Amino acid sequence: MSEVAAAVASKKVAEKNSGNTAVKSIMSVVCTGFFLLLSSVLVYPLLCGLVASFRPGRELIRRGLALNLDPKEMSLGNYLYLFASNADAKKYWMWFKNSMVLTLVTVFLTLIVCYFVAYGVTMYKTKLGAVIYILVIATMMVPFEILMMPLYQEMIDIKLIDTMAGVIVPGLCAASTIFFFHQYMISLPKDLLDAGRIDGANEYYIAVRIMMPICKPAFSAMAILCAMGSWNNMLWPLMVFRSAHKFTLTIGLNTLLTPYGNNYDVLIAGSMLAIVPIMAVFLIFQRYIIDGITTGAVKG
Numbered sequence: 001m002s003e004v005a006a007a008v009a010s011k012k013v014a015e016k017n018s019g020n021t022a023v024k025s026i027m028s029v030v031c032t033g034f035f036l037l038l039s040s041v042l043v044y045p046l047l048c049g050l051v052a053s054f055r056p057g058r059e060l061i062r063r064g065l066a067l068n069l070d071p072k073e074m075s076l077g078n079y080l081y082l083f084a085s086n087a088d089a090k091k092y093w094m095w096f097k098n099s100m101v102l103t104l105v106t107v108f109l110t111l112i113v114c115y116f117v118a119y120g121v122t123m124y125k126t127k128l129g130a131v132i133y134i135l136v137i138a139t140m141m142v143p144f145e146i147l148m149m150p151l152y153q154e155m156i157d158i159k160l161i162d163t164m165a166g167v168i169v170p171g172l173c174a175a176s177t178i179f180f181f182h183q184y185m186i187s188l189p190k191d192l193l194d195a196g197r198i199d200g201a202n203e204y205y206i207a208v209r210i211m212m213p214i215c216k217p218a219f220s221a222m223a224i225l226c227a228m229g230s231w232n233n234m235l236w237p238l239m240v241f242r243s244a245h246k247f248t249l250t251i252g253l254n255t256l257l258t259p260y261g262n263n264y265d266v267l268i269a270g271s272m273l274a275i276v277p278i279m280a281v282f283l284i285f286q287r288y289i290i291d292g293i294t295t296g297a298v299k300g
Contacts, residue, residue: 110174
């Protein structure tokens with residue numbers, strides 16, 4: 001009887017496990033199908049823009065953005081036009097250079113400032129540090145549209161309008177970046193600070209030579225996210241810059257659409273080329289984003 005009962009019990013367990021496996025398989029198929037559908041919806045406009053960039057600008061007006069593959073109409077003319085020695089191409093690459101310089105400087109300064117702010121409020125437990133951290137994080141709940149007019153007036157008062165510093169300075173102390181560094185540093189052992197002090201290292205040495213290398217995954221993840229935000233930013237640079245030769249790529253491409261004429265040839269091809277740098281950075285360093293986020297999300 002005991003053998004029969006054991007056989008019946010094992011059969012029930014096997015049936016239960018097979019049922020769970022079937023449910024998991026069905027859920028996996030449903031989730032995969034959902035995300036494939038979502039991905040196709042997100043990728044479709046990009047593919048339409050890519051196809052349109054190989055067509056003459058007049059075809060965009062006639063047909064709009066559509067996946068109409070007609071080999072007779074498609075050519076590299078728009079891209080060759082961007083690399084030719086003409087006024088439009090010179091303006092485009094000037095805007096491209098401005099965006100590149102602005103992004104590199106913004107990322108470097110933002111990471112340095114946010115790292116030291118987060119380091120101070122995380123590693124040194126003081127009441128002032130806690131208050132500063134709360135105030136910084138509180139700014140995350142305020143939309144930028146509310147802050148931009150006071151910031152704009154502040155830039156006028158300190159004479160930073162139409163300068164690169166006027167675009168960079170307001171975003172140096174990014175609350176989201178400070179929050180990320182703070183969450184990452186919570187998981188780091190505080191014994192490293194005591195070990196450095198015992199060895200005679202000063203506080204600056206500990207912060208830069210001991211703790212900063214350990215935060216490399218956080219730096220990598222935040223560098224990519226900050227670069228994407230700075231590269232795609234349009235509203236604030238549009239408010240600050242006045243001179244055409246200082247425009248970034250997002251502003252410059254927007255100026256191609258005017259009531260007096262629309263240069264769609266440069267607009268579409270230029271937009272596709274503008275995606276390349278940030279996409280390359282993301283594809284190359286995407287594992288650092290995952291490492292930085294997952295490591296900073298776990299305490300201990």
